[in-house]
Amino acid sequence: MPTTADQFTTAARTTAVPLTVNDRFLLRLADEADPDRDADLHLGVAVRLPGPPPSGHRLHRLIGDAAVRARALTYRLTGTGRRVRWEPDPAFDPAHHVQHHHAAPGQDPCQAVGQALREHPLPRSRPLWSLVVVEGHAADEHLLCYRAHHVFQDGLSAARTISSLALGRTLPPPAAAPGGGRGRPGGAAIRQAIGDIARFASATEPWHPPATDAPATRHLGSVSLDAGAFRDIARSTGTSFAQIAAAVLAGVVKEWTEAGPAPAGPLPPEPRRPLGQPVLSFPVGRRDRRRDDGLGNHAVLMPIRLPSAEPTPRTRLRAVAEQTGLAELARHRRGPHAPAMSAAFSHVLARLAASAARRPLHDSLGLTLLHGAAALPPAHEIFAVPSLLPGAGGQVAVLPGRRTVSFSYAFDARLPGLGHLPALVRQALADLHADVVPSRP
Numbered sequence: 214m215p216t217t218a219d220q221f222t223t224a225a226r227t228t229a230v231p232l233t234v235n236d237r238f239l240l241r242l243a244d245e246a247d248p249d250r251d252a253d254l255h256l257g258v259a260v261r262l263p264g265p266p267p268s269g270h271r272l273h274r275l276i277g278d279a280a281v282r283a284r285a286l287t288y289r290l291t292g293t294g295r296r297v298r299w300e301p302d303p304a305f306d307p308a309h310h311v312q313h314h315h316a317a318p319g320q321d322p323c324q325a326v327g328q329a330l331r332e333h334p335l336p337r338s339r340p341l342w343s344l345v346v347v348e349g350h351a352a353d354e355h356l357l358c359y360r361a362h363h364v365f366q367d368g369l370s371a372a373r374t375i376s377s378l379a380l381g382r383t384l385p386p387p388a389a390a391p392g393g394g395r396g397r398p399g400g401a402a403i404r405q406a407i408g409d410i411a412r413f414a415s416a417t418e419p420w421h422p423p424a425t426d427a428p429a430t431r432h433l434g435s436v437s438l439d440a441g442a443f444r445d446i447a448r449s450t451g452t453s454f455a456q457i458a459a460a461v462l463a464g465v466v467k468e469w470t471e472a473g474p475a476p477a478g479p480l481p482p483e484p485r486r487p488l489g490q491p492v493l494s495f496p497v498g499r500r501d502r503r504r505d506d507g508l509g510n511h512a513v514l515m516p517i518r519l520p521s522a523e524p525t526p527r528t529r530l531r532a533v534a535e536q537t538g539l540a541e542l543a544r545h546r547r548g549p550h551a552p553a554m555s556a557a558f559s560h561v562l563a564r565l566a567a568s569a570a571r572r573p574l575h576d577s578l579g580l581t582l583l584h585g586a587a588a589l590p591p592a593h594e595i596f597a598v599p600s601l602l603p604g605a606g607g608q609v610a611v612l613p614g615r616r617t618v619s620f621s622y623a624f625d626a627r628l629p630g631l632g633h634l635p636a637l638v639r640q641a642l643a644d645l646h647a648d649v650v651p652s653r654p
Contacts, residue, residue: 230288230299230387235510239364240290240297246603252330253431253623256368256600257360258375258583258612259326259347261593266346266355269311276307276344279378284386285508286310286374289340290364299387299508302340310343316350323433323621325350326358326598331430341365354593363600367510368610369498372583374507387508432631435596435621436638443618443642445650452534455582457645458611458620459493459519459537460530462580464641466491466521467529469630491606493519494579495537497545512581513545519578526645579608597621 232240243254267275280286288299314329325347335341341362348355361371377384446457496512505511520532583597596619597610607624620638624631 228388229291230508232297232299233509233511235367235512235514236364237297239510242603243362243364249331250430250603251334251362252327253601253603254363255330255335255360255598256363256366256371256610257358257598258372258595259322259356259358259598260595261322261354261356263354263593266348266357269308272311272344272346273307276310280305280307282381282383283374283378283507285366285384285506286340286342288365288387288508290337305340309339312343312345314345314347316347318349318351320350322347322350322356322594323435323596323598326356327431327433329358330360330598335360335362358598360598363510363602365509366507367496367512368581368583368597368599369496369512370505370507370509372612373505376584377507385506387506426627428626430626431601431623432626432628433598433621433623434631434634435594435619436635437594437596438618438620438639438642440614440616440618442646443613446530446646449650450530450534452530453582454611454613454618455495455580456530456533456537458582458609458618459495459517459533459580460526460645461620461638461641462493462578462609463519463521463523463529463533464526464644465634465637466519466578468637468641469633490522491519491578492516494577496579496581497542514579515541515545526641526648530645530649577605579605581608581610583610583612595619599623601625 239254243251246254266272276286284301287301287305289302290297291300292298312329312333314325314333316325316328320328326345329345329347333343333345335343342365343360345358345360346355347358350356359371359375366374374384443454443457446452447454452460493516494514495517497515498512515537517533517536520529523529523532579599579602581599595612595614597612599608599610599621601608601623605625606628607622610619610621612619612621622634624634
C-alpha cells in the first residue's frame with residue numbers, strides 16, 4: 214500500500230517532546246560553529262551496494278514507510294531559547310529526505326560520503342536527517358548513507374532506528390517525559406554531571422602530534438576487522454566488544470608518532486615519542502530498548518582515561534575494563550534524568566558543557582559501539598560515519614557484524630599521520646589478540 218501524506222497527519226496531534234540536556238548542548242555547539250562545518254556534526258551508517266541505486270520512486274516509498282514505523286523521523290525543532298522542543302513536521306514529505314550526490318571516479322567511499330554530507334546540508338525547518346545516495350566513485354556499486362544531525366539523534370539512537378527499520382519493526386512514538394519535563398534531579402546526580410564535565414574540560418597530557426596547516430575539517434576513514442578476533446579476545450578475557458575497541462584505540466594512540474613518513478610510505482620502525490593518555494568519552498545507554506523511540510540524545514558520556522601509556526596490550530585492556538565495570542556503568546545510568554529535567558536545569562547544564570567544549574579539546578576522543586549491522590542487507594561493506602564535535606581530536610564508531618567489525622573514525626584533518634591509521638588499527642588488534650588469546654597447538 215503506497216504511503217500518503219494522510220498517514221503522517223495523525224503525528225501532528227502528538228504531544229511536543231522537550232529537549233534533553235545533550236540535545237541542548239549539541240544545539241548550542243551547532244549554533245556557535247562555523248556553518249560550513251555543520252556537516253561535522255552529522256553521523257550515520259553507510260553501506261556499499263552492488264549495481265546502480267534504486268529509483269527515486271522506490272526510495273521515496275521506502276522513506277515514507279520508515280516514517281510510519283518510526284514516528285521520530287517526522288519530528289523537527291520548533292521554538293527558540295528555553296522553549297525549543299521537538300514537534301512533528303506538518304508538511305513532512307519523504308521526497309525532502311532523499312539526496313543524490315555524484316562522486317569523483319575512484320574516490321574513497323568514506324571520503325565520498327563526507328563530501329556528500331558537506332555539499333548537501335540539513336535544513337533546520339525539517340526533520341534533521343536524510344538518506345544520501347552516492348554514485349560515480351565506482352562503476353559497479355553505489356552507496357546509501359542514513360545520516361542524522363547529532364542534535365536529532367545520538368549514535369545509539371541512530372543505530373536503533375536503522376536496525377529496527379531493517380527488521381521491519383515499529384518503534385514507539387515519541388512522548389513527553391514523565392512529569393512533563395518539570396523534574397528536578399537530585400544533588401548527587403547534578404554533582405556527578407558537573408564532575409564529568411570538569412573531567413572532559415581538564416587539561417591532559419597531549420597525545421597527538423602538532424597540528425598542521427591543513428583545513429579544519431573532518432577526516433573520515435574506516436577499517437574492516439575480523440569479528441572472530443574480537444570474539445576470541447572476549448572469550449579469553451571476559452571483556453566486551455566496546456572495551457576491546459577502546460584497548461585497540463589505546464594501542465593506536467601509543468604508536469601515533471610526532472614525525473613519520475608520508476601517508477603512502479611504510480610505518481616508522483620505532484615510534485619517536487610515546488604519546489599521552491587522553492580522556493575518552495564512553496557512551497552509556499540509558500533508555501530501555503523497548504521504549505527507545507529514536508528521538509534525541511539520551512546516552513550518558515562517561516569519561517575514562519585511555520591507557521595509551523600502558524606498556525602491553527594486555528595491561529591496556531585491563532585498565533579499560535577496570536574503568537568501565539558494571540558498577541561504574543550503573544552509576545552513570547543513575548545520573549540526571551535528562552528528558553524529565555525542567556528546561557531551566559537542562560539549559561544550565563547544557564551551557565556548562567558548551568563552555569567546556571569551547572576550548573581546543575584535541576586531547577579528547579570518543580568511542581561508540583553501534584549494534585545492528587547484522588540486521589542490514591548483505592553489502593560490500595558497512596561503515597559508520599562518526600560526528601566530530603568542534604575542537605575534539607577524534608571519534609571512533611565500532612559497528613559489529615557477523616564476520617567483520619567496522620572500525621570507523623573521524624579525526625581533525627589537521628592532525629598528521631592520518632594515512633597510517635588503517636595499518637595502526639589492524640596492528641593494534643593483532644597485538645592484543647596475540648597477547649591475550651592462548652596460541653593453539
